[in-house]
Amino acid sequence: MEILVGIALVSGAVAKALPQSPPAVPATPGVYQPQPGDVVTVGEWPAIGKWMIDRHLRPAEWLGARLKGKALREPINVVLVDSVAASADEARARLLEACRAAGYQPREGHSGGYRGFLGGVLFHQLPAAAGHAFSNEPFELHNNHGRIFGPVRTKDGWLFVGALSRERFNPLTRTEHVYVSFRQARDDFARKLDARTGYRIAGFVELANELADDPALTTGDHDGMAVVLRARR
Structure with a gap:
């Protein structure tokens, strides 16, 4: 049985998240305040931010898309x-190698400049190159990326965290990417790493980041869960 930070995690198991509520404060330019x-x-x-953060230090919205x-x-x-x-540095290098081995190599043609909040630190995205994301296909094709x-x-x-989504390319406009799914991309990424690399699926954790009833925001088909992958070699 896998033991992750004091929580038993096996395939199909779920660990619960506890919300942290920092006090609301006015936004300061150039400073991210959860x-x-x-x-x-x-x-x-350590504390995990629920959302990917955009270049304006706000929770990222999927290319400005609207769903329902x-x-x-x-x-x-x-x-x-x-x-x-x-x-x-070694952990980052091993992760990059694993993503490539899983078929999720850094590819161009994606939006960039994103960050993630983890352990009180706002981390710049991997891959770091401008306009790149880990993706299983070129951006001109339907793809999972993150x-x-x-x-x-x-x-x-x-400890790393990530945000994965699936999109389809609109061949009529040749520029438009259309949201398809968060869960499909998450699950495919996890399965490919588990099958082709030293990372193994260890279970799921609840991050309480499903927006099902918000009148203005949605997380599409996301179920509030993050898959946990643990490197074994």
């Missing part, structure tokens, strides 16, 4: 733990 309900804790892991009249917010839906790497943030050191290893 609002109440935007951060959760899971077990003994609501703005489409981009949730964190992947957690990765590397207990093998000896340093943050960005990963971190790591922070925990007693369980180096």
Whole structure:
């Protein structure tokens, strides 16, 4: 049985998230200030931001898309733990190698400049190159793509978080990308890493970032869960 930060996680198991509610404060230009309900804790892991953050330091919305009249917010839906790497640099290098081996290499043609909030730190995205994301196909094709943030050191290893989504390319406009799914991309990414790399699916954690009843915002088909992948070698 896998033990992650004091929580038993096996395939199909679920760990609960506890909301953290920092006090609401006025926004300061150039400073990210999580609002109440935007951060959760899971077990003994450091605080995890629920959303991918855009270049304006706001929760990211999926290319300005609207779904059923609501703005489409981009949730964190992947957690990765590397207990093998000896340093943050090694953990990043191992993650990049694993993504390539899984068929999710850095590819151009995507929006960029995103960040993720983890352990009180706002991390720039991986891959770092402008206009790049980890993707299983070129942007001219239907594809799963995402960005990963971190790591922070925990007693369980180096911790990353990520946001994955699936899009389809509109061949008529040759420029438009259309949202398809968060869950499809999350699950495919996890399965490919599990099958082709040293990362293994260890279970799921609840990040409480499903927006089902908000009158203005939605997270599409996201179920509030993040898949947990742990590096074994």
